[in-house]
Amino acid sequence: MIIKVLHLYHDLMNLYGEYGNIAVLCRYLEDAGIEVQLDKVSVDDSFNIADYNFVYCGAGTERNQKVALADIISHKDELKIYIENNGTALFTGNSLEMLGKSICDRNGDTFEALSFADFYTYQGGESYKKYISANPNDTELIKNDTRITGDVIFKADFIEKPLVGFVNKCGFIKGNFTPLFNVVYGIGNNRNDKSDGIRINNILGTYLTGPILVKNPAMLDYVVSLITNGNAKNQSYDSQNRGYEMTYRELMKRFNTQG
Amino acid sequence: MRVFFVILVCKLLHFIGKLIGKGSSLPGKYALKLDRNILKKIKMPEYIIAVTGSNGKTSTVEMIAHILQEGGKTVAYNKEGSNQIEGVTTFILCNSTMGGKVKSDILLIESDERFAQYTFKYFTPTHYVITNLYRDQLTRNGHPEWVYDCLKNSIHDGTQLILNADDPLVSCFGYGKDDVIYFGADKISVSHEKNNSVYNDGIFCPHCKKRLSYEYYHYNHIGKYSCPNCGLKRNNTQFSVTAADLDKGEIIINDKSTIKLALKSLYNVYNILAAYSVCSIVGIDDATICKSINNYVLKNGRVIEFSLDKRYGTLLTSKHENSVSYDQSLTLAANDKQGCDILIIVDAISRKYFTSDVSWLWDIDFELLASKNVGEIVLAGLYSADLQTRFSFTGIEESKIKAFSDIGEAAEYLKTSSDRKLYVITCFSDKGKFLSLVKEEKL
Numbered sequence: 001m002i003i004k005v006l007h008l009y010h011d012l013m014n015l016y017g018e019y020g021n022i023a024v025l026c027r028y029l030e031d032a033g034i035e036v037q038l039d040k041v042s043v044d045d046s047f048n049i050a051d052y053n054f055v056y057c058g059a060g061t062e063r064n065q066k067v068a069l070a071d072i073i074s075h076k077d078e079l080k081i082y083i084e085n086n087g088t089a090l091f092t093g094n095s096l097e098m099l100g101k102s103i104c105d106r107n108g109d110t111f112e113a114l115s116f117a118d119f120y121t122y123q124g125g126e127s128y129k130k131y132i133s134a135n136p137n138d139t140e141l142i143k144n145d146t147r148i149t150g151d152v153i154f155k156a157d158f159i160e161k162p163l164v165g166f167v168n169k170c171g172f173i174k175g176n177f178t179p180l181f182n183v184v185y186g187i188g189n190n191r192n193d194k195s196d197g198i199r200i201n202n203i204l205g206t207y208l209t210g211p212i213l214v215k216n217p218a219m220l221d222y223v224v225s226l227i228t229n230g231n232a233k234n235q236s237y238d239s240q241n242r243g244y245e246m247t248y249r250e251l252m253k254r255f256n257t258q259g
Numbered sequence: 260m261r262v263f264f265v266i267l268v269c270k271l272l273h274f275i276g277k278l279i280g281k282g283s284s285l286p287g288k289y290a291l292k293l294d295r296n297i298l299k300k301i302k303m304p305e306y307i308i309a310v311t312g313s314n315g316k317t318s319t320v321e322m323i324a325h326i327l328q329e330g331g332k333t334v335a336y337n338k339e340g341s342n343q344i345e346g347v348t349t350f351i352l353c354n355s356t357m358g359g360k361v362k363s364d365i366l367l368i369e370s371d372e373r374f375a376q377y378t379f380k381y382f383t384p385t386h387y388v389i390t391n392l393y394r395d396q397l398t399r400n401g402h403p404e405w406v407y408d409c410l411k412n413s414i415h416d417g418t419q420l421i422l423n424a425d426d427p428l429v430s431c432f433g434y435g436k437d438d439v440i441y442f443g444a445d446k447i448s449v450s451h452e453k454n455n456s457v458y459n460d461g462i463f464c465p466h467c468k469k470r471l472s473y474e475y476y477h478y479n480h481i482g483k484y485s486c487p488n489c490g491l492k493r494n495n496t497q498f499s500v501t502a503a504d505l506d507k508g509e510i511i512i513n514d515k516s517t518i519k520l521a522l523k524s525l526y527n528v529y530n531i532l533a534a535y536s537v538c539s540i541v542g543i544d545d546a547t548i549c550k551s552i553n554n555y556v557l558k559n560g561r562v563i564e565f566s567l568d569k570r571y572g573t574l575l576t577s578k579h580e581n582s583v584s585y586d587q588s589l590t591l592a593a594n595d596k597q598g599c600d601i602l603i604i605v606d607a608i609s610r611k612y613f614t615s616d617v618s619w620l621w622d623i624d625f626e627l628l629a630s631k632n633v634g635e636i637v638l639a640g641l642y643s644a645d646l647q648t649r650f651s652f653t654g655i656e657e658s659k660i661k662a663f664s665d666i667g668e669a670a671e672y673l674k675t676s677s678d679r680k681l682y683v684i685t686c687f688s689d690k691g692k693f694l695s696l697v698k699e700e701k702l
Contacts (some may be wrong), residue, residue: 016397017459033372057702061404067468123279145399151615165623166616168401210618214648239647239662246644251613 002035003227004049008057009068012042013095013257015168018058020211021092023108024240025054028224032232043071049078052087054227059093059209062123062170066111069098076114083116087224088202092212094169096198096205097121100177104130117200119175131174146170152186153251154196154208161218164247173198180206185255202226217241262300262359265293266320269352276573283339287348298381301351302360306541307382311370311410312390312429313403314584315530316342318557319390320369322534327365330543336367365541372406373396373399375413386540387414388421388533391481391583392428393583394460394622398614403428403460421537423529424494425481428465433494442536443493444500449525450475450482456586466491479524479583498536500528516549521556526587530695531555563690565683567698572681574693579608579686582622589623592682593630599680601633602673602693604666606640610688617645626653634679638662639669640689 012215026036041047046195049055058171060068072079082089097103099117104110106125113121122131124146131138154163162184172190179189180197188207197206204223206212213220217240224232272286290297310320320336327334335354337346347368354359370378372392389410392403400406407428414420414432423429424441432440444450454461454476461480464471476482484490502511503614508520511530512535531552538548554561561576575588592601608614616678620642628636636659640648643662650660663669669694673681683693 007352011459014458015402016394017618020618020621020652027652063404063468064463067463108557120539147405149398149401151613161465166398166614166618168397170401170405210616213620214621215617232365237648237651239644239651243642243648246641247615247617250641254615256611 001228001231002037003029003054004052005036005038006052006055007038007040007051008055008072009042009060010150011042011166012064013058013060013068015059015061015093015209017211018092020160021058021090021213022056024211024220025223026212028220028235029228031235032105032224034228034232043067047075049075049082054060054223055082055087055089057091057098059168062094062105065094065097065103066105068095069103069111069113070132072114073112079114080116083201083203086202087183088223089204090223091203091205093207093209094171096207097171097173099198099200099203099205100173100175103171113251116203117175117198119173119177119198121171121173123171148187150186150187151254152196152208153184153248153255154181154188154206155184156181159218159222161216162248163208163212163216163219164244164251165212165215166210167207168209169207185251215241215244215247217244262294262297263292263357265297265578266352266357266359268293269349273353282341282351283337284341284345285349287341287345287352290348290352291345296381297344298348298351300359301355301382303363303382304366306360306365306386307368307384308386308388308537309368309370309375309384310388310390311372311375312388312423313372313393313395313406314578314581315390315526315533316369317559318527318561319388319530319533320367321557321559322530322552323537324367325555326534326538326543326551327367327541330538330547332364332365334365334367335361335363337369342369342371342538344378347378356681370413370692373409376409379413379415379435383415383418385418386421386537387418387535389429389432390529390533391425391426393479393581394619395578396580396609397619398580398616399612404465407431407465416539419540420701421533421540423481424496425477425483427428427461427471427480427484427491427493430491430494431465434466438646440498440536440540441494441496442498442504442532443496444474444477444525444528444532446483447477447500449503449505452476452511454479455624457582457622464489464491480587482491498539499531500532503528512584516545518549518552519554521554522562524587524591529660563694564700565694566700567670567681567697570673570678570681572683572697574683574685574690576690577684577686579605579688580619582619582624585623586627586683588682589625589627592684593632595629595632595680595682597680598632598634598659599682600635600637600673600677601628602637602639602669602681602683603646604640604669604683604685604689604693605642605646606666606692608642608686616643620645620649623649625650626655627655629655634659634677636660637669637673639666640664666692667696
């Protein structure tokens with residue numbers, strides 16, 4: 001078996017340590033005896049999403065996100081077919097916002113997005129004002145024009161263990177879509193929705209930021225099983241498992257004392 | 260509210276706080292509650308120097324203060340390190356007369372990058388040094404462009420900007436402004452054509468987001484760049500490191516002034532250059548600057564010599580959640596030709612706030628330790644398992660790496676593991692836990 005991995009905008013959507021996701025994924029597949037071909041691409045590179053078995057895009061600064069968005073729009077048709085054919089992809093941090101209808105930034109400028117799901121992104125400042133004027137009764141809104149950064153615990157019934165990680169974003173999303181995770185502690189898609197991320201077939205989008213597959217071995221298992229249709233032998237890495245257990249314990253301790 | 264009264268309250272609280280060992284931001288907090296505009300009412304001295312940026316603020320401020328004092332000036336500065344508005348208010352009021360006049364010739368302020376916009380609403384610096392913008396404490400700061408936007412709000416007319424020309428994002432503060440002085444390093448012995456860091460924040464032009472081109476790098480995105488698309492380029496510098504020999508520990512500024520380095524890192528060189536520039540601008544003569552900064556050992560305790568039983572070592576305080584800071588420490592250790600062992604401790608990520616996020620470990624160039632100068636690498640602390648995972652991707656042989664979740668056990672092991680020099684790389688939040696187990700040596 002050969003698995004072809006596409007790391008989208010690796011040098012642009014790289015808020016911190018996102019390449020760790022690709023590093024642990026490729027090691028896992030190789031240790032399971034699977035041949036891996038990794039292609040790292042960026043803006044203006046030519047690539048065809050249909051050629052791949054797994055697509056990954058990480059988080060970026062708000063300005064870099066707009067650059068990536070302008071580029072990925074030119075791959076919209078390929079990505080649409082990829083989704084319909086149940087291809088597997090992971091979008092972490094604000095890269096998931098590209099999958100919705102549009103992104104409104106803090107200056108109030110609106111950018112058309114991929115429209116694979118029915119949701120809209122608001123990135124603070126003027127975008128919040130626009131949202132309030134259209135939805136005067138919505139009390140869920142994050143009022144302050146600040147960034148949301150914080151440790152979180154999420155869970156999902158298709159992943160064996162709760163997820164640990166960090167959110168670092170200034171956008172929230174609203175609309176009609178299937179979320180990916182339930183929020184156990186911390187903030188997900190917006191202040192009061194106890195959900196995080198978005199799922200379209202096997203396209204997984206989460207606001208978890210950074211090397212989330214390093215921190216969550218159970219999620220790595222799940223992503224691998226999607227990519228390989230369950231045909232990869234399970235791998236386990238001791239330090240990775242201990243790192244997860246320790247972080248989960250620390251976060252639970254923290255969140256329980258906070259009440 | 261009378262200025263006199265607010266200052267009195269602030270000074271009293273500060274006095275009491277010192278007695279009971281409390282932080283320096285509380286008196287300022289109460290002073291601001293009594294009068295939000297108190298800083299507007301203080302008569303400021305002729306020079307107000309502010310220093311901000313991701314890395315090197317405290318060291319740069321300490322050196323500036325030292326040079327100015329050697330040059331015969333009286334200086335008030337926030338040496339207690341509180342750099343948000345409350346802390347700044349405390350030290351300004353405590354250094355004022357009861358009539359509300361700052362007592363020293365020069366006011367020198369280390370300012371937090373994100374909070375400078377609140378401090379400088381009430382008064383504006385005459386000289387504003389911005390050292391660099393890196394990925395730093397992103398669990399609080401978001402990312403460098405977010406910090407840039409915050410910092411931009413703190414810059415007002417009437418301030419002379421003193422900017423690091425070698426940092427493309429920092430240089431953008433000078434865009435369209437006249438009163439800007441740039442400092443930077445020319446092509447020197449340690450410059451290289453390729454960026455060897457784990458990531459490169461200089462790939463895309465901060466102004467137009469097309470690809471930048473680099474003639475050379477000093478480290479990470481610091482170097483000589485130009486944008487073929489919009490024309491952004493490294494500006495000409497008024498203050499330049501024109502030559503540097505880091506092995507020998509010597510730099511030359513503007514082709515004429517030789518300065519010997521107590522700490523042989525390029526990182527330190529930029530701090531010295533920033534201090535040199537601003538002191539020169541406010542009228543300190545070249546000879547005085549060089550004399551006071553020559554072989555200057557920072558007093559802020561970031562480099563600590565120690566002995567652990569029969570072993571000798573150096574602790575390099577590095578900032579957790581700051582890969583550039585770590586890279587500099589790793590470079591220093593990996594270049595020690597005498598040979599060394601390394602201890603890395605990640606136990607509490609921050610002493611000021613809680614987070615369990617270790618994403619930043621993946622931005623650090625631990626591959627630097629794949630050097631023949633490095634013997635054993637010991638990983639310690641609560642997050643030693645995460646460090647182990649990160650190290651499993653460095654290509655460094657597993658047999659060279661040992662991990663302990665307990666710092667005491669790591670220290671016990673190191674007592675007899677070898678007699679090589681030991682470098683300890685860790686943060687403010689964790690260094691005390693190690694230093695309590697060893698004997699500190701005076702330099």
